[in-house]
Amino acid sequence: MAKVLVPLAEGFEEIEAMTVTDVLRRAGVEVVTVGIPGSLVTGSRKVRVYADRKVDDVNTAEFDALVLPGGYPGYMNLGKSKKIMDMIVTFNKQNKLIGAICAAPTVLAKAGILENKRATCYPGMEKELPYPRSDKVVVDGNIVTSQGPGTAIPFALKLVEILQGQEKAMQVRKDLVYY
Secondary structure, eight states, X not given: OOEEEEEEETTOOHXXXXXXXXXXXXXXXXXXXXXXXXXXXXXXXXXXXXXXXXXXXXXXXXXXXXXXXXXXXXXXXXXXXXXXXXHHHHHHHTTOEEEEETTTHHHHHHTTOOTTOEEOOSTTOGGGSSEEOOSSEEEETXXXXXXXXGGHHHHHHHHHHHHHOHHHHHXXXXXXXXX
């Protein structure tokens, strides 16, 4: 079974984090949320969430993918975390799947892994990406990016397709009544 790490920094975008977590779990993917800095994390809309683990309690070797939600100031807090920045570089070196949505693709750019990669992000932030695209979801090698809360379901379904196959993604899409 695929195992995905979803870091939740203070100010994360609730729709993006919860949609990705929910859709992946529906597909049979093990998702572990990690709080930065602690277990109780408050989203950008003041929704409080208990993460499964603290970021200090994570062994990245046990994960197949890393998915970063956006949100303000969540994406900025992800970019300030040395542990998260190190994880991004490590996952990329190992060619593991990395997903980022909304403003979080700018964190991937900051980590230096978007050189020669196409990506998308929250509209208006394209100047922070080396090769921005306007698509709702962009896949380039091991990196999947998406634009924002309204694209969270197609983003999550693309991650399901990559991790569990197209048939599973289509089944989850049908179960969600997402057409």
